Amino acid sequence: DAGVTQSPTHLIKTRGQQVTLRCSPKSGHDTVSWYQQALGQGPQFIFQYYEEEERQRGNFPDRFSGHQFPNYSSELNVNALLLGDSALYLCASSAHRGGSYEQFFGPGTRLTVL
Amino acid sequence: KNEVEQSPQNLTAQEGEFITINCSYSVGISALHWLQQHPGGGIVSLFMLSSGKKKHGRLIATINIQEKHSSLHITASHPRDSAVYICADKNTGNQFYFGTGTSLTVIP
Numbered sequence: 521d522a523g524v525t526q527s528p529t530h531l532i533k534t535r536g537q538q539v540t541l542r543c544s545p546k547s548g549h550d551t552v553s554w555y556q557q558a559l560g561q562g563p564q565f566i567f568q569y570y571e572e573e574e575r576q577r578g579n580f581p582d583r584f585s586g587h588q589f590p591n592y593s594s595e596l597n598v599n600a601l602l603l604g605d606s607a608l609y610l611c612a613s614s615a616h617r618g619g620s621y622e623q624f625f626g627p628g629t630r631l632t633v634l
Numbered sequence: 635k636n637e638v639e640q641s642p643q644n645l646t647a648q649e650g651e652f653i654t655i656n657c658s659y660s661v662g663i664s665a666l667h668w669l670q671q672h673p674g675g676g677i678v679s680l681f682m683l684s685s686g687k688k689k690h691g692r693l694i695a696t697i698n699i700q701e702k703h704s705s706l707h708i709t710a711s712h713p714r715d716s717a718v719y720i721c722a723d724k725n726t727g728n729q730f731y732f733g734t735g736t737s738l739t740v741i742p
Contacts, residue, residue, distance in 0.1 A: 553730070555732075557675075560734075561734055562638075562720055562722075562732035562733050562734045562735055563677075563720075563722075563732045564732070565729055565730060565731070565732075568729070576729050578729070608675045610675070610677060612677075622665075622667075622679060622682040623667065623679060623730065624679060625669070625676070625677035625678070625679065627674075627675060627676045628675040628676065628677075630675065
């Protein structure tokens with residue numbers, strides 16, 4: 521079992537650009553949550569996808585969007601990047617079926633916006 | 635608004651010491667997570683609990699639902715335990731709220 525995987529590991533972009541981050545959930549998991557973790561802070565919830573739909577959303581602007589594919593993998597898209605978007609982006613998967621909801625985290629994608 | 639507070643923010647201990655990290659939350663929850671984050675970012679789930687106590691090796695997690703408080707204990711601490719420990723609570727809407735973490739350094 522590969523666990524939760526994310527790509528890329530690191531990414532450098534400039535202000536105004538767009539970025540797409542990818543996440544593959546742990547085998548058997550159907551729910552993917554995305555978090556933003558700024559340096560020295562705890563993760564902040566961005567949104568959660570289940571059955572290819574956004575089910576919950578945190579306090580993030582519409583520049584942050586996502587998608588979940590039939591194989592449960594997910595993408596996070598950020599448009600019009602700002603310097604403040606520089607952070608570690610974490611993906612976590614869980615199994616909605618069975619009601620466990622315990623989340624398993626990926627290694628993260630470190631985004632730097634210059 | 636759900637708030638999760640951890641204490642202490644930073645902790646330095648000698649190898650072998652017993653360590654306690656505390657977590658308080660403001661809203662009724664359905665489960666609380668304890669997570670470990672090493673430098674470089676990878677997060678590992680240590681425990682998810684909704685009542686009582688769980689133990690895994692040298693780690694023990696307890697929760698008091700009435701007092702909205704949880705503790706993570708590390709017995710016989712070791713330098714490899716050095717990491718940031720984060721508590722996160724899950725409300726009935728299945729959304730997690732994270733504390734800012736406790737940075738633990740265990741000195742040999």
